[in-house]
Amino acid sequence: MAPRDLSPWLPHGQALLDYLDGVAQAAVTVHGEAGDADVIPAAVFFRDGEEFSALDAAALELCRGRVLDVGAGAGCHALALQARGLEVCAIDILPQAVEVMRRRGVADARCTDLAGLEAPSFETVLLMMNGIGMAGHVAAIPEFLQSVRRLTRTDGQLVLDSFDPCTEEEIAAGEAVPGGYPGELRFRLEYDGRMGPWYSWLFVDFETLAGQAARAGWEAETVWQEEDGHYLARLWPGKR
Numbered sequence: 001m002a003p004r005d006l007s008p009w010l011p012h013g014q015a016l017l018d019y020l021d022g023v024a025q026a027a028v029t030v031h032g033e034a035g036d037a038d039v040i041p042a043a044v045f046f047r048d049g050e051e052f053s054a055l056d057a058a059a060l061e062l063c064r065g066r067v068l069d070v071g072a073g074a075g076c077h078a079l080a081l082q083a084r085g086l087e088v089c090a091i092d093i094l095p096q097a098v099e100v101m102r103r104r105g106v107a108d109a110r111c112t113d114l115a116g117l118e119a120p121s122f123e124t125v126l127l128m129m130n131g132i133g134m135a136g137h138v139a140a141i142p143e144f145l146q147s148v149r150r151l152t153r154t155d156g157q158l159v160l161d162s163f164d165p166c167t168e169e170e171i172a173a174g175e176a177v178p179g180g181y182p183g184e185l186r187f188r189l190e191y192d193g194r195m196g197p198w199y200s201w202l203f204v205d206f207e208t209l210a211g212q213a214a215r216a217g218w219e220a221e222t223v224w225q226e227e228d229g230h231y232l233a234r235l236w237p238g239k240r
Contacts, residue, residue, distance in 0.1 A: 006093055008199035011191035013058035013096030015042045016074050018237035019194075020100050029190040034196075045074040052080070053159060055232050056128070058224045060084075062159050062234060065123025065149070068151060071131045075101035075109065081126075082107060091117070095177070119151040136200035140180045141212035149216070149237050158218070158235040162203040206231055 012028050012095055019026040019042035019184050026042040029207075052060070060080055069078045070091035074097065081088045089108045101109035110116075122164075135144040148158055165183030183203035189196045203213075208222040210233075217238045224232035 002030055005199075007187065008196045009094055009188040010096075011194055011196050013094035014194075015191045016045060016094075016100045017096040019043065019046065020074070020103060026191070031188045031190060031195075033186050042074075045076060046089065047076050049080055049083075050075075055224050055226065055230060058232055059126065059128060059159050059161065061158070062223065063124045063126060065153075065156075066121065067124045068117070068122040069126045069128075070102060070114065070148075071127065071129070071134065071173060072109070073097050073105070073129070075104050075106040077126060078106045078109070078127055079104060089117075089122070104221060111232070114147045114151065117151055120153045120156070121153055123156045125152055125154055125156070125158045128160065130162050130201075132162050132204060133201040134161050135202050137184050138204060138208060138212060141202075141209065142216035145213055145216040145218055145235070149218070151239060154237070159223075160233070160235070161230065161232045162206075162209065163203045164229035164231070165203040166205065206233055209233065228234075 015026045017029045022137040028040050030038045030040060061079065063081055063086060067081055067086055067088045069088055069090040071090050072078050075090055078088045078090035078101065088106070089229065090101055091108065091110045092101070093110050093111065093113050095111050098109050132141070135141050152158065183205070184200065185203065186189050186198050186200055188198045206222050213220045213235055218235045219238055220233055220235045222231055223234050
């Protein structure tokens with residue numbers, strides 16, 4: 001996969017860094033093409049064990065062996081796993097996020113994408129807060145999963161969460177391409193008067209995810225399902 005463009009995410013990275021430096025009200029505004037907007041406090045990315053949702057807790061319970069936390073942000077999941085004694089490599093493409101993680105005590109925080117890692121190295125790949133969204137489009141899921149598979153040991157697993165776009169109200173700010181999959185959306189981020197460019201982001205229901213995963217040689221199961229369409233899934237590679 002090609003390296004990701006940093007520019008859409010720079011407002012997010014700056015908000016994380018500012019919050020760590022004491023700007024308690026730091027928040028990112030997420031603009032959708034439909035004209036709606038959601039405000040996300042940076043504090044959400046700094047939550048600890050007591051503030052984790054039941055879905056977060058279930059995801060952490062699934063983690064085993066050496067863990068790769070992809071798009072780790074401020075490192076909330078990486079820190080929780082470290083506290084449990086697991087070896088965690090936390091990666092993010094944003095230098096600000098990596099600085100935040102290192103200052104917060106993440107032992108192995110790296111500014112890289114999946115292509116920058118050696119393989120196969122991990123028993124668990126963790127992709128939380130709808131990290132599968134970085135695939136951008138349903139048709140790109142198999143390629144994305146192939147890049148993950150390169151880093152996953154033969155007995156490894158991928159743990160991720162996403163939303164069914166037909167039931168999740170929180171993604172209503174986005175606007176799907178007419179005739180396309182309803183979870184293929186475009187957004188842009190704003191922070192402190194600075195607006196990033198548009199980027200594509202995917203919300204995918206489990207049945208569609210499982211079908212695309214099968215094309216890439218993965219099997220899938222749901223581990224946690226919520227009424228609002230939010231779910232937790234575990235994927236594992238079939239025979240190579």
